[in-house]
Amino acid sequence: MATSFNEQFDQHGAWRREFSLRLKLLAEWLKDHDLLDAAVAERLRRLEIQVRSDKLMVAFVAEFSRGKSEMINAIFFAGYGRRIMPATAGRTTMCPTEMGYDPEVPACLRLLPIETRLQPQALMEWRMVPEKWTRVDLDVNNPQQLAQAFERVSETRKVTQEEAHALGFWHPETPEDNPVSDAQGMVEVPRWRHALINIAHPLLKQGLVILDTPGLNAIGAEPELTVSLIPQAQAVVFILGADTGVTKSDLSIWREHLLPESDQEDIRLVVLNKIDTLWDALSTPEQIQSQIDRQKASTADILEISPSRVIAISAQKGLVAKVTKDAALLEQSCLRQLEDALGHGMLDQRQKILGSAMARGVSHLRCETERVIQMRKRDLTEQAIELKGLHGKNVSVIRHMRSRIAQEQSEFDQGGSKIHAVRSVHLKLLREVFALLGSKALKAEMAELTQALGQKGLKLGIKRSYSDTFDKLRSHWTRVQGLIGEIQSMLTAMFRQLNAEYGFALQVPDQPDMGACLAEMEEVQRSHLQYLSLGNTFKLAQPEFAERLVRALSTRLRGIHESALGDVELWSKSAAAQLDVQLRERRQSFVRRMDAIDRIQQAAGGLDERVQAIDQQIAHLDQLEEKLASLAERLVSAGDTVAAAQEPLSA
Ligand SMILES: Nc1nc2c(ncn2[C@@H]2O[C@H](COP(=O)(O)OP(=O)(O)OP(=O)(O)O)[C@@H](O)[C@H]2O)c(=O)[nH]1
Ligand SMILES: [Mg+2]
Structure with a gap:
């Protein structure tokens, strides 16, 4: 039985917390024995920060109305017992929306006005000027208020064609992609350029960052998403509709955002959503399944990937099933398959990367500390010889x-x-x-x-x-x-x-x-x-x-x-x-x-006592050396497995 994403993420979080605790204990132990020099302290501090504050971003990328926001609701936010991110027919999420947790900032939704596009600063730079964002305070214990506040990511404005052009939503060169103008020649554009949601949700608190994006036109208007934000995500979920198959604009997004498959450090998932639209009372389950399989095969064919990489689900039924605690419907929605692929794909990978970075750091640290112990031992030995x-x-x-x-x-x-x-x-x-x-x-x-x-x-x-x-x-x-x-x-x-x-x-x-x-x-x-x-x-x-x-x-x-x-x-x-x-x-x-x-x-003082005292000091250093070896080894092996990290540690 596949585990939920939340459970897997919790395990990963526990592993990281345990590891960071062990690093702290090691630092204390070194300090107690006067072995913590500036560089070792710095190395430990960096390792600890790296493992504690590691962020993991999952980006949901697709044409509008494929079910990105619904999927986010189903995977991460079903615990609120309702739909949190707005998900409705037509264009809903009008601006890229990032959800995460920063303890320094109160629970809020921040919205960056679209007009900031007229200025040259990069999105990253705007993050540094919180006063330019419109802030909406959030009450995390009130799902209804949350959902209502999040509706604001759907807000739009009407502007002239010239303004739309200046804002990046109107291109005379590609008229077919332009939004339709109304009788007065006005064009509807998003009111906000970017939204940041800061809430102390359990997953977000552990370093998960979720990126919800708007469809093709809006996403294309913000090059920074394409060239910076999405490529840096640890996992990208690309979504298609089982009812629509792969359309021309789906294909443009796929080409722009999900190709080429870069190095193996991130994962890309292709999801065929809305399989419930294929469920119909007049077909047998086998007929429905074969229809889904056909859709998967043709999707894989067009995207030139293996059919096994296409996961077919129903986000909507998955959300409903979780909220109403309907196990049979959850099973039928296949949502768990996606969660499992996402969790294992992303977290196993991450754990491996972090684990090997930790192993490298710890072994450096061990070398440096061992050298100091050796040196002290040698000095003492020489001193003993001198005295003898x-x-x-x-x-x-x-x-x-x-x-x-x-x-x-x-x-x-x-x-x-x-x-x-x-x-x-x-x-x-x-x-x-x-x-x-x-x-x-x-x-x-x-x-x-x-x-x-x-x-x-x-x-x-x-x-x-x-x-x-x-x-x-x-x-x-x-x-x-x-x-x-x-x-x-x-x-x-x-x-x-x-x-x-x-x-x-x-x-x-x-x-x-x-x-x-x-x-x-x-x-x-x-x-x-x-x-x-x-x-x-x-x-x-x-x-x-x-x-x-x-x-x-x-x-x-x-x-x-x-x-x-x-x-x-x-x-x-x-x-x-x-x-x-x-x-x-x-x-x-x-x-x-x-x-x-x-x-x-x-x-x-007697000579013999002096020599004896030195011998004792040497024996003590031998013990320290052994202890260091076992502490370091345990840290390195904890980097490999979660189980090892959960063994009790006695420093
Ligand atoms: N039948 C069915 N409808 C779904 C499913 N997932 C999403 N929908 C519906 O599809 C519509 C669009 O879903 P959204 O989650 O808003 O889609 P989106 O990709 O976020 O769209 P934008 O925000 O406009 O880019 C909504 O009415 C959803 O209820 C599904 O699995 N089955
Ligand atoms: Mg949406």
Whole structure:
């Protein structure tokens, strides 16, 4: 029996909470044993935030009236006992509607006026200015009030053709797609550009984000949806009507939004909705089933996918069945099949990705911490040998020993200037990396692209302009990789020298891999070209459109750059912190050695007791090492399975 999406999501949420708790416990344990240096703390903090605040977006994309909103009601909101998102015949959801939960914001619906399209800011940028949105407070305990408030996403306005053109809903080049005008020549357009719903629904609280979209015309008017929001969703559900089959406009949406099948990190589901329209009292269940199968086969054929990927359901009957608790109808609606595919497809995938990121992070962390333990052990062992060598020695030998340690210490302190020199080169190179991937450099490239796209008669040159821009950006990345390589080899050389001179065990952490960022850039370029190749080119003739498109591109790229810079920063911080720790430990070890000699010299403590105390410290470090190994191993295996995460943890 398939489990509901809600149950699967709950399990996934429990796994994440457990994992984040374990990371916190590990941090406390490390801190208690003085093993939490700056870089380790930073790594742990990042892992914890990543696993705790991971967001998962499911986007519902289809032509109008295919049942997107009804499906959202049926899968996620049936618990309210009624229809929450408006779902009626004809065009209903007029603007893209995003549902999620942000604890910082009270329960509300925010609506961004359509007129903001006349300004160049990207949608992402509007999110930062809450005062420009119309806010409706929500009462989460009152489903009726919720549903009533959500009706506002259907609001429209009448404008002149010129205004409609400026807003992106009227294109003289493609008259067949334009909305019909009334007797006065006025055109109906959506009143809002985007809606954000913030409610403490259990799934949303755990990081689910649901994106409901309007049909072809409206969705096409907001390029940012096509090139940024939808491609970043972890799951996209494409819906067709079992009654209508694949129409021409369904096919345009499919081509624009769901092709090409990108990397395997997200899932795409094709749903044949409204199968209840095929149920009829005069046909046998077998006849109905074979009709559904035929529809599935022809859908798969037209979309060029395997028929097994088409899920046939009835969202409406599924919703009714859940609200009236009618198990037989729920079964007949096949809604659970969709929930299962969505849940397993998306959550298993996500868990795998998160789990392996966690495993990588934890093993880095373990390495770094083990190194510190090893170093402490070695210092102690050496100290024990030194002390044992003093057995039966006279005062002058002891005094000599003391001056030898002092000598060693001052040599060590002098070595500091060399380290300082390498560090300043390191910082200089790092600054260069930050400049290359910083917002100023990106802004300059984007300004050039906007200008290139705005040139008249450039239609055929669009691809060129994009590839010029991306080539330049890629050349920055190549330079960044070069700089990183330089830093890596410089640090490696310095560490090797320090290891040889002072018996350190320094090792430069692996340099950050920029491959994923580069792949993401390719993806961004592809989605833009795909969007523009699908008959949207003419829109570029409108300068505001070109500017908006580039702003959307720019926010997306900035995100990629920032995430890369975060990795670079962590890598560089890890190397620096390792060195700091080693230097600090060594200085402390000088103090300890001096202290031991002084005590013996003053006959304040017996030599044997000293040696014994050191042996005990070493044994304690052995225990810490074992404990660390088992804590880390358990975390890594918890990354693999939910069951492992639920084993009790005793730190
Ligand atoms: N018979 C039947 N009707 C359905 C089903 N799912 C949705 N509908 C109806 O189809 C109409 C459109 O559904 P919506 O959920 O509003 O469709 P939508 O895709 O969100 O449409 P827009 O918001 O206009 O883009 C509504 O009247 C629904 O009640 C279904 O499974 N069976
Ligand atoms: Mg809708």
